[in-house]
Amino acid sequence: MEKFKVLITDHIAEEGVKILLDSGDIEVEEKPGISHDELKKIIGNYDAIITRSGTTVTADLLENPGKLKIIGRAGVGLDNVDIEAASKKGIIVMNAPTGNTLAATELTMGMMLAAARKIPAANNSLKNGEWNRKKFMGIQLFNKTLGIVGLGRIGSNVAIRAKSFGMKVVAYDPYIKKSKADSLGVTLLEKLEDLLKISDIITFHTPLTKETKNMITKKEIEMMKDRVILVNCARGGIINENDLYDALKSGKVFTAAIDVFEKEPPKDNKLLELDNLFVTPHIGANTEEGQKGVAVIIAEQIVNALHGKSYMNAVNIPFMKSQLPLDLQVYFELIENIGKLAAQTIKGRPDEIKVTLVGKKFEEDICERTFDTPFSYQPFTIAAIKGFLEVSMQETVSYINAPYFAKDRNINVIESKRDIYDKYNDLLVFEVITDKEKRVIAGTVFNDNEGRIVMFDDFRLDIIPKGTFIYFRNFDRPGVIGKVGTILGSNNINIAGFELARQNGGEAIAFVSVDNKITEEVLDEIKKIDGMIEANVVEI
Numbered sequence: 001m002e003k004f005k006v007l008i009t010d011h012i013a014e015e016g017v018k019i020l021l022d023s024g025d026i027e028v029e030e031k032p033g034i035s036h037d038e039l040k041k042i043i044g045n046y047d048a049i050i051t052r053s054g055t056t057v058t059a060d061l062l063e064n065p066g067k068l069k070i071i072g073r074a075g076v077g078l079d080n081v082d083i084e085a086a087s088k089k090g091i092i093v094m095n096a097p098t099g100n101t102l103a104a105t106e107l108t109m110g111m112m113l114a115a116a117r118k119i120p121a122a123n124n125s126l127k128n129g130e131w132n133r134k135k136f137m138g139i140q141l142f143n144k145t146l147g148i149v150g151l152g153r154i155g156s157n158v159a160i161r162a163k164s165f166g167m168k169v170v171a172y173d174p175y176i177k178k179s180k181a182d183s184l185g186v187t188l189l190e191k192l193e194d195l196l197k198i199s200d201i202i203t204f205h206t207p208l209t210k211e212t213k214n215m216i217t218k219k220e221i222e223m224m225k226d227r228v229i230l231v232n233c234a235r236g237g238i239i240n241e242n243d244l245y246d247a248l249k250s251g252k253v254f255t256a257a258i259d260v261f262e263k264e265p266p267k268d269n270k271l272l273e274l275d276n277l278f279v280t281p282h283i284g285a286n287t288e289e290g291q292k293g294v295a296v297i298i299a300e301q302i303v304n305a306l307h308g309k310s311y312m313n314a315v316n317i318p319f320m321k322s323q324l325p326l327d328l329q330v331y332f333e334l335i336e337n338i339g340k341l342a343a344q345t346i347k348g349r350p351d352e353i354k355v356t357l358v359g360k361k362f363e364e365d366i367c368e369r370t371f372d373t374p375f376s377y378q379p380f381t382i383a384a385i386k387g388f389l390e391v392s393m394q395e396t397v398s399y400i401n402a403p404y405f406a407k408d409r410n411i412n413v414i415e416s417k418r419d420i421y422d423k424y425n426d427l428l429v430f431e432v433i434t435d436k437e438k439r440v441i442a443g444t445v446f447n448d449n450e451g452r453i454v455m456f457d458d459f460r461l462d463i464i465p466k467g468t469f470i471y472f473r474n475f476d477r478p479g480v481i482g483k484v485g486t487i488l489g490s491n492n493i494n495i496a497g498f499e500l501a502r503q504n505g506g507e508a509i510a511f512v513s514v515d516n517k518i519t520e521e522v523l524d525e526i527k528k529i530d531g532m533i534e535a536n537v538v539e540i
């Protein structure tokens, strides 16, 4: 049996490597410090790569992804991975968000104390032969107000520790509930500005996003108290480095402690010349425990994902099919199959796909977003798009990249919800409009837990969309069906089921389920039957 191949592009703790090797069917290669160009050449040979902040996974690296299925980040921050580019290629991106929380929290506390008491400068001074106690006058933490920007895992743990120092803690985080802040004894502020104005020390614990990049510039620094202390152990770029330089130089900012930089390593960075700036080389996660934590977590996740068991902490899978309630899983498969059926029966280039979720079952959204994405579709819509596109794109389309492919093809995707449709309380309706025609197919699930198609354009029918079918549309006149049966019989094709629907005096459609493969020749014979409008083979 061919083994899975995993490439580790940065140093990770050996406990993680051991987990990969112990799985028995994974080969591991470690190439810490591999260059971008070298990685680009070989990335497609691996089923998964494991990175830390030392590797930047850009879109160009993923141009020819070969068999790459997973990018695993041994840590939290994913700003070094182009998640959208990975999603477009159907590659799963996962991180290990909890492994280094305490390591980063404790560094933050250390940096805060170092900045308040100028400990690194005092250390250097004494080691340089000075004994200057007056020069190192610090600021007490007790009774001071700490402003935490980003009250997630690390922000919360910093809050707990800061309170034990007797600090008043306020926070700004527009994405958390007030009850979370309340439970930590933290005052949640509505606006960043409110925090900037009242805090003696400000510490940042957000990811680097479009919103947080340059969140702190000259303008925000001017709002702060004089002699404020700033701590950033989150991501370089949250505080604008030029503006921080000016504020430290002028004394507006008393001291700052920084673990992360806009460009790492921070070559020729004038900030490093300042005596009131204390720095560490992005070591927030560097404790033995933290490194073991992230390595073990990411290795276990990769083993499980490669074996298709689970996809923990995958940030670009909008949902897990297996985590949907069982009854919704049946609808999920049904709408994917409806998408496949639509693609095999419609003519022309698709302009629009519309999915209508009908009934109470679909009232609540079940999709949670964990990263910036241009789409907010529910799983059923994604499954419908995937099913539709799969007919032309085969296995290159996945639940991850289906919405991107639709967008690339200028297919307008619309999702809507309704309480009732026709006589149905629970129904999924798939509509596709092409440059030639429109198709509406709807399905529901009855008590036997089988997904059924109950509407096909204006026709009412009842088919279970699984297997091989001949679909045909004909003028509703005697003899057509008999001729189809004769052609199939004379070609030794066994009919397993026959579902017919017709409109008064107009057209009729049929789905003939068959046990054998239908060749082009057989289909051509059927198409030539007098009264036949169209005929297709449908495989689901």
Ligand SMILES: NC(=O)c1ccc[n+]([C@@H]2O[C@H](COP(=O)([O-])OP(=O)(O)OC[C@H]3O[C@@H](n4cnc5c(N)ncnc54)[C@H](O)[C@@H]3O)[C@@H](O)[C@H]2O)c1
Residues within 6 Å of the ligand: 076, 077, 078, 097, 100, 101, 104, 149, 150, 151, 152, 153, 154, 155, 172, 173, 174, 175, 176, 205, 206, 207, 208, 209, 211, 212, 233, 234, 235, 259, 260, 282, 283, 284, 285, 286
């Ligand atoms: N220095 C290091 O080595 C090191 C180690 C670990 C983590 N980190 C970084 O620390 C940061 C926090 O990590 P975490 O594990 O606590 O993440 P987290 O996801 O648990 O918390 C981030 C918080 O930021 C909030 N947030 C997002 N956008 C915001 C905005 N515009 N304004 C205010 N709040 C906003 C989120 O709501 C969330 O609560 C990340 O950037 C991570 O990469 C750095």
Ligand SMILES: O=C(O)CC[C@@H](O)C(=O)O
Residues within 6 Å of the ligand: 052, 053, 054, 074, 075, 076, 077, 078, 100, 282, 284, 285, 286
């Ligand atoms: O050690 C690293 O890779 C940095 C870790 C840290 O920045 C993170 O986001 O988890």
